[in-house]
Amino acid sequence: MPRLRLLVATVPMTGHVRPMAALVQALCARGHEVAWQAGRNFESLVRTSGAGFLPMAADTDWDDADLEAAFPALRGRRGLARIRAHLDALFIEPAPRQWRALQAACDDFHPDALLADQAHLGAALLHETRGLPWATLGMSALGLPSEDTAPFGSALPPARGAASRHLNRLLNALVLRGLFAGTNATWRRAREAVGLPVGRQMYFEVASPQLYLQPTVPGFEYPRRALPPQVHFIGPLWPRDAAQAAGRPAWWADVEAARRLGRPVVLVTQGTLATRLNDLIAPTLRALAGEDVLVVATADPAAVAVALGGAVPRNARLAPFVPYGALLPLLSAVVTNGGYGGVQQALVHGLPLVVAGGSEEKPEIAARVAWSGAGVDLRTGRPSAQAVREAVRRVLVEPGFKARAGALAVEMARYDAAGLGARLVERLSATRAVVAGALPGDG
Structure with a gap:
């Protein structure tokens, strides 16, 4: 495999950075050059993974130890109101600023492909404006809309037949396009800010159309009759801590x-x-x-x-x-x-x-x-x-x-998550197209 130049981007949240570090470590071990744009609190982890560290712009960086201090709009909000404020403030509104920072990184680094966590929406904007191959790393349960699943966030079980699939179609329209109409409007404004057509895409549909890495196994996820072809289950992904005495409490x-x-x-x-x-x-x-x-x-x-x-x-x-x-x-x-x-x-x-x-x-x-x-x-x-x-x-x-x-x-x-994820990113970089189906040698 030729040596690749890969640009990585993550929002400054521990639960997003640590899984990405395992994948980046595997990519670096395979001889690829990685530049990783991340929050300043994570510089040490980025460098330990083998990647070059690119600090995020200050207006897109925050400390995830106290989100309400970083985002006062979250204070006092509960339930649906907090979810909406969370999505707008943490993920959607920073997207145009993330996009500008990624543009500058591309001009300096000239990457072959972009790898970002699912919450980094600046990556979605960069893919559309530059055509750079783009891989998404999932960070939570698979939330892409489907008639086989109820609206993400409802915590309802998967569909069991035609009647429940019909109900899911109605619920998805009511919740994702209705209750979250303001969230979708915020996403459309982000697109408009970088010169893209507004379109009708919902926030909940934003994901790479080329490669989506889901870090779990099919047995943990709700079954879907029509899983998008770019979605690959790769198994759990995180940096393995050495089971050594260092760091063990006295008890x-x-x-x-x-x-x-x-x-x-x-x-x-x-x-x-x-x-x-x-x-x-x-x-x-x-x-x-x-x-x-x-x-x-x-x-x-x-x-x-x-x-x-x-x-x-x-x-x-x-x-x-x-x-x-x-x-x-x-x-x-x-x-x-x-x-x-x-x-x-x-x-x-x-x-x-x-x-x-x-x-x-x-x-x-x-x-x-x-x-x-x-x-x-x-x-x-x-x-x-x-x-x-x-x-x-x-x-x-x-x-x-x-x-x-x-x-x-x-x-x-049965899964080597970091190795499989790295090989799928390599396939994306080589083909610049949708990565569908199993790779040779995979069960």
């Missing part, structure tokens, strides 16, 4: 001892965006305080004590950072708010899940966990302690959850 021996004794070890985590401890971590610690399990929580111990209004339960072990690569093989179950990457990592290890997804697209991820049989969907982002306790007991005791999670782990083990 690590307690986890290893529990594992040896057959005592369940349960992780509770809220990811990187939803960080209010009273949403999930505090209720879970209360719920499991009297259970014969060891609970690991990824949170600051002092902050958790404040959230609990007292001492941390004796069966809990807390740390702001825990090396997942070392921890996951020792776990029995995971309680999570439904971050896509974290859910995929848990399933790679065959771990049943309890999911409390209430923000962003997390209800859709929680619904897929329940649909796949690999866990329990609590159907709220702020569950009661009783609900968490009952759900954890179920996934630890009822064998079906472990069996389905194990089956997904077997399916995921």
